[in-house]
Amino acid sequence: MNAPSSHTPTTAERWHPASIALHWLLALMIVGSLGVGLFMTGLPFSPLRLQLYNWHKWAGVTILALSALRLAWRLTHRAPAAPPMPRWQRRAAQSAHGALYLLFFAVPLAGWAYSSAAGFPVVLFGVLPLPDFVGPDRELSEALKPLHRWLAYGLAAVVVLHVAGALKHHFIDRDGLLLRMMPARRRDPVTRPAIRT
Amino acid sequence: MSPRSFIVPALLAFVFAGAGSEFAHAQPKPAQLQAASSEIAFTTRQMGVPVEGRFGRFSAQVALDPKQPEGGSVSLAIDTASARFGSAELDAEVPKATWLNAAGFPQATFQSSTIKATGPGRFDVAGKLTIKGSAREIVVPVQLAAAGANHVASGNFTIRRLDFKVGEDEWADTSMLANDVQVRFRLTLAGLPPL
Numbered sequence: 001m002n003a004p005s006s007h008t009p010t011t012a013e014r015w016h017p018a019s020i021a022l023h024w025l026l027a028l029m030i031v032g033s034l035g036v037g038l039f040m041t042g043l044p045f046s047p048l049r050l051q052l053y054n055w056h057k058w059a060g061v062t063i064l065a066l067s068a069l070r071l072a073w074r075l076t077h078r079a080p081a082a083p084p085m086p087r088w089q090r091r092a093a094q095s096a097h098g099a100l101y102l103l104f105f106a107v108p109l110a111g112w113a114y115s116s117a118a119g120f121p122v123v124l125f126g127v128l129p130l131p132d133f134v135g136p137d138r139e140l141s142e143a144l145k146p147l148h149r150w151l152a153y154g155l156a157a158v159v160v161l162h163v164a165g166a167l168k169h170h171f172i173d174r175d176g177l178l179l180r181m182m183p184a185r186r187r188d189p190v191t192r193p194a195i196r197t
Numbered sequence: 198m199s200p201r202s203f204i205v206p207a208l209l210a211f212v213f214a215g216a217g218s219e220f221a222h223a224q225p226k227p228a229q230l231q232a233a234s235s236e237i238a239f240t241t242r243q244m245g246v247p248v249e250g251r252f253g254r255f256s257a258q259v260a261l262d263p264k265q266p267e268g269g270s271v272s273l274a275i276d277t278a279s280a281r282f283g284s285a286e287l288d289a290e291v292p293k294a295t296w297l298n299a300a301g302f303p304q305a306t307f308q309s310s311t312i313k314a315t316g317p318g319r320f321d322v323a324g325k326l327t328i329k330g331s332a333r334e335i336v337v338p339v340q341l342a343a344a345g346a347n348h349v350a351s352g353n354f355t356i357r358r359l360d361f362k363v364g365e366d367e368w369a370d371t372s373m374l375a376n377d378v379q380v381r382f383r384l385t386l387a388g389l390p391p392l
Contacts, residue, residue, distance in 0.1 A: 045290050047373045054244045119248060119283015126245035136249070136283035 013080045014180050022070045023181055026063060026104070033059045034156050057115060057122050060108040061130065067104035083175035089165075096162050103155040110148040117141035225269075230257040231347060231385040237275060238382070241358070242375035250287070253279035259350075261312065262390045263341060266320050271309040277302060277329075295365045302329045310334075318342055318392055328361035341392065348389040353381040 015023070033056055040052035082090065115122050116132035118141040123129045134140060169177035238251040254276035261269030278299035280291045292299035309324035315338070323336045339352045357376045358364055364374055 045286065047367055047370060050243055050373060054246070117283070119287075120243075120246055123245040123247075129247075138283065138285070141283065 013176075014182075014184060015080055016073075016077055017184070018073060019070075019077070020181055020183055022066060022073065024183075026066055026070065029059055029063050029066075030104075030155070030159065033063065034152060034159075037152060053120075054123075054126065057111065058125055060111050061122060061124055064105065064108040064112075067101070067108075070104075071101060080180050083169070083173070083177050085169075085173070085175070093165060096158055096165065099158045100155070100162060103151060103158065107148065107151045107155050110144055110151050114141055114144035114148045117144055225260055225262045225390050226388065228259045228261070228348070228386040228389040230259070231387055232256075234385040236383045237273075237380070240379045240381070242377070244373060248282065248287070250280050250282045250291070252276065253281050255279075257384055257386075259384075259386055259389070263314075263318070263320075263348075263392045264390065266312040266314050269309070269312045271307070271312070271322055271324070273307040275305045277305055295368060296363055298329050305329070307335075307337075326356065329363060331361045333360050341389075343392060344385065346387065348386045348392075349383060350386060351381075351383040353379060355379050 014020070036052055036056050036059070040049055040056060043049040043052070082093070085093075112122055112130070113134050117134050117137045119136040121129060121132050166178050166181075169175050170179075232255075235255075235257075236251060237255055238249060240247050240249050242248070252275050256274050258270070258272045261271065276299075277297040278292045280288070280297065282288055282291070291297055294301065297305070305326070305328040307324055307326050309322050311323045313321045313323075315321050318341045320339045320341065321336050322339050323334065325332050326335045333356070335354065335356065337352060337354050339350050341348055341350050343349075355377050358374075358378050359369060359371070359376050363378075368374055
């Protein structure tokens with residue numbers, strides 16, 4: 001059970017292709033939004049700053065919607081069995097996943113509320129005005145800004161833990177856990193579980 | 198000259214002078230702006246996002262008899278440094294030279310030239326709007342309604358920010374920030390003659 005070739009996941013052990021697609025799409029969007037969020041807040045008032053803020057908001061609302069879809073899918077479909085691991089690790093992984101899902105909702109919702117409170121309603125892709133669930137409110141916006149920021153830092157921290165855990169399983173335990181989340185290859189998905197980098 | 202020959206022309210002169218001033222200065226006594234219950238707000242669009250601001254300080258000189266609006270006059274002066282938004286960032290940005298240049302042009306003004314009644318309690322107020330040193334002739338439709346002892350004049354109109362060089366250089370791009378700015382006002386006036 002040491003080399004990936006000795007324990008390669010069968011298709012039954014993989015996540016559903018829809019789960020895999022949502023996982024990687026959201027991974028890209030979340031990491032991208034965290035990066036843009038860090039970068040844009042340091043910019044001077046400029047068209048670029050305005051553009052990035054709007055893209056960041058559109059990405060956030062899309063993440064929120066896709067996370068709702070993903071949660072619904074996750075709750076209605078069986079997850080593949082995880083490889084054997086110590087109990088504490090299983091607990092830690094479950095806690096991390098719970099925290100991730102919580103933050104998938106909390107971070108965009110806090111950002112959306114912050115934007116509304118600051119007097120900038122969110123208009124998805126520049127065409128679809130979304131409702132404001134709080135009105136313009138200077139004090140509220142000044143409270144929501146750090147909330148959104150710290151929740152995002154929290155999300156980044158749990159993402160780092162999640163990636164570290166996955167890499168540990170892949171490179172140290174070599175238990176094929178990561179391969180369950182890899183898109184199936186068209187040719188020979190079982191015997192060539194090489195990692196894309 | 199007999200006393201009578203003096204008194205009659207003097208009386209006539211007095212009557213005509215009085216009548217003359219009555220007609221030449223048909224303008225009624227000025228009304229008083231009730232600042233606390235008045236508002237001048239505007240909406241811009243940034244990448245499709247409506248962003249609302251309002252001016253905290255402005256004054257108005259309104260002398261208008263709603264029954265004879267032609268003789269009336271309206272002038273407004275708005276402190277350009279008093280624009281307030283939902284975010285402190287915009288509050289700090291908008292007085293800068295790129296936008297309203299509050300240091301160079303502390304006030305935006307409107308001075309009416311003609312006022313015409315267009316319906317019951319409705320008027321078209323034409324005049325000159327001056328922002329940041331640029332002047333444009335505009336016509337503002339105004340609705341006037343009694344509100345207790347006061348009157349409320351309200352309405353809205355659209356101006357183009359680039360007519361007044363509001364948003365220069367990189368901000369002149371109207372795909373990022375729309376050229377049209379919707380202005381909305383609600384002025385509570387005391388002492389206006391009845392409708």
